[in-house]
Ligand SMILES: Nc1ncnc2c1ncn2[C@@H]1O[C@H](COP(=O)(O)OP(=O)(O)OP(=O)(O)O)[C@@H](O)[C@H]1O
């Protein structure tokens with residue numbers, strides 16, 4: 050063996066070109082493998098960390114009395130497994146903490162899906178009017194008059210659209226049509242506002258119930274939510290952060306919307322598009338002139354200026370027109386054109402002004418963006434749900450029943466690193482009591498409340514034609530909502546807002562377990578311990594690791610790894626083929642030398658071993674060099690971070706930067722792969738070389 | 752390296768050197784060799800009968816294409832005869848497989864080729880050491896002693912740590928001789944060892960071989976078509992068209 054190694058090394062030194070060629074393939078191959086591996090592994094570990102410390106915890110427990118699998122995050126549809134409850138979550142948590150030392154906290158949870166109808170523009174304006182009437186403000190104040198004028202405009206719009214809609218999609222029987230027409234006529238009658246002042250509440254109710262539902266806006270929102278004690282959640286999931294508003298006060302029922310949901314679904318569409326353009330320009334260095342994506346957004350905005358116009362009363366329209374002209378934001382020609390057309394009134398000219406305003410280019414975008422937020426945003430409904438408002442939520446509860454609960458929106462929150470995640474960005478958060486109410490699990494006291502349905506709830510539900518309709522409207526997105534399960538009559542619970550939580554046994558669907566020692570092995574041990582404990586004490590629970598509980602995200606990791614291994618496999622195969630060819634060529638060049646060796650008594654296996662050893666030495670030497678360079682680069686990148694470019698990368702990196710690291714295990718793995726590559730690449734050339742006979746070498750000699 | 756030692760032969764090596772003065776080393780009986788080049792069949796050797804004993808110093812002479820190399824290759828177990836009987840050290844080799852033939856080459860035969868004798872990446876010392884390492888039956892010190900002994904004998908004691916390409920053709924052939932001898936073979940086969948050398952160097956190589964034949968008692972069988980060199984041989988086997996035309 051000494052001879053072989055000695056000879057191999059001599060050889061590698063003498064045939065520098067060949068050694069170098071093969072060496073650099075190995076070196077770069079290893080380098081890429083180390084980098085690729087570090088990238089993927091860091092992505093996975095960064096994402097794992099984020100998931101563990103934002104939603105799942107290290108371990109999830111749920112009832113063992115089911116065949117369903119727990120899936121906390123990553124459901125793309127609302128078809129949640131129907132898990133039986135864990136009867137007394139609090140007691141269960143205490144028991145587990147007492148029995149298993151490594152458990153730091155047990156946070157009760159549950160996941161469900163909600164539909165929300167935040168009300169259309171008429172609802173909002175009527176609500177504003179109601180507030181003003183309530184406060185008893187002077188009837189003929191310009192503000193109130195403006196509001197009334199706005200409401201009339203909206204009703205006029207409804208009226209003029211009504212016949213169109215009857216002709217097209219809407220199927221309404223004749224009786225209903227007559228009532229609808231009568232209602233609209235009543236509201237548009239010249240003396241309507243005089244009668245209104247005599248019986249404001251009756252008339253408000255009339256408009257809310259009869260007219261508001263006639264607006265065909267697709268105002269339905271849907272989102273996932275976690276039901277959990279908010280304070281415990283915040284304590285144990287460090288990535289939780291309040292963005293707008295405040296936390297749900299201890300002991301209160303309430304809702305925190307996900308910031309990303311709030312910004313992307315609740316915000317006014319036009320504002321949302323402006324935000325996106327700004328982000329594309331600033332974060333992805335695009336410009337309006339060259340980007341089709343941005344141009345499309347601008348076109349969409351210009352097509353939907355009605356959504357701004359309709360939300361403003363006549364007074365605001367006037368102010369905005371003046372501001373637009375004064376700031377010379379809109380070109381004079383446009384204004385002139387509008388002025389020439391003055392007969393159609395100021396409302397028409399605002400169309401032109403807005404259309405010109407939203408026709409933005411790279412030069413004026415920022416100025417107009419700021420103008421939008423300064424002048425336009427305060428006049429329109431920037432967010433369809435206001436922080437502090439009570440929101441009627443409807444959820445699919447146990448055995449297919451739907452339940453509605455009105456909850457105060459205390460604010461918005463984000464789970465750091467998942468701000469833009471399509472998988473987690475749609476999760477809102479509510480207290481556990483509300484969660485259980487929406488699930489249809491109520492105590493005795495709750496049942497009593499059921500009788501006293503408040504008018505408000507009734508109204509919010511009636512604005513959707515029926516519950517079936519309510520769900521089927523989103524049927525495209527909510528593919529798996531089982532409509533058959535939905536009972537036609539909704540059980541509606543009215544919750545006196547902000548009432549203290551009931552002191553009863555708290556049940557939950559699942560619970561997140563946070564560990565003190567979060568290592569893989571410690572986690573496995575606790576998993577076992579819980580499952581054993583459940584068996585011996587008949588706790589009827591089962592524990593799964595967070596990855597299993599993460600559903601689709603767990604699979605995403607698998608896909609990442611798959612990509613990594615495909616990448617490594619490609620590198621390896623390419624390397625094997627190149628090296629193989631180089632080695633065969635080298636063996637041919639060495640025919641005479643090999644022939645002499647064989648002639649003077651070197652057996653065939655000697656030649657095979659010689660070639661293999663050469664290959665192994667080359668692979669390991671250059672492999673180690675490549676790995677060292679790779680580690681160095683990983684170290685550098687680990688210090689400065691790789692910036693994420695765009696939402697997808699931010700999601701993959703679980704944050705704005707990825708700090709790759711590599712482990713000895715990874716390096717070992719790569720070195721093993723490398724040696725396999727080296728051996729595979731050398732086997733054929735080695736066998737080829739062993740076939741060289743002294744005789745053949747000799748005939749070369751002639 | 753742990754090469755299977757040719758057990759049946761190695762123990763007898765020393766004994767033969769000392770005891771049997773005239774011992775049959777090579778025995779060829781009715782050997783034929785045919786080469787097939789597609790349709791054409793070339794008979795390179797015809798009905799060869801030849802016996803070479805220990806301590807002999809034999810030249811194989813003949814014009815180009817007469818079958819000298821073929822004969823030496825068959826004797827050296829590099830090539831196999833088409834039919835007939837080939838015995839090396841009284842062992843029939845015709846039915847042996849590559850592994851066994853390799854062993855015979857390693858333990859019983861030394862080779863000197865016309866050119867490309869040496870392993871270019873190894874220095875002279877390592878080149879001479881190579882077959883010893885393959886045999887693997889000597890200690891480091893014993894090997895060193897042997898290498899120095901033969902290096903001295905071929906007069907290259909101060910070139911030991913040079914690379915082959917730093918030596919002249921004659922010097923390289925001396926290294927080849929040293930390497931061929933270092934394993935104490937029964938016989939050294941040399942196929943036109945002087946062909947690439949000028950006549951003076953060629954003669955000195957032959958003289959060296961002759962000297963060693965006398966001092967080490969190693970048999971030599973070499974081929975050549977150089978008349979002056981033939982004159983140095985004690986026995987000359989002449990080949991023509993694959994046949995032995997004289998043996999004196
Ligand atoms: N590998 C081979 N395949 C086919 N024919 C061969 C082969 N080797 C030798 N021959 C033929 O066998 C005959 C003997 O060749 P050989 O090389 O033994 O002659 P030689 O006496 O060594 O000639 P030279 O002095 O030129 O070396 C020649 O006719 C040659 O063409």
Ligand SMILES: [Mg+2]
Nearest residue numbers: 819820821942
């Ligand atoms: Mg020849």
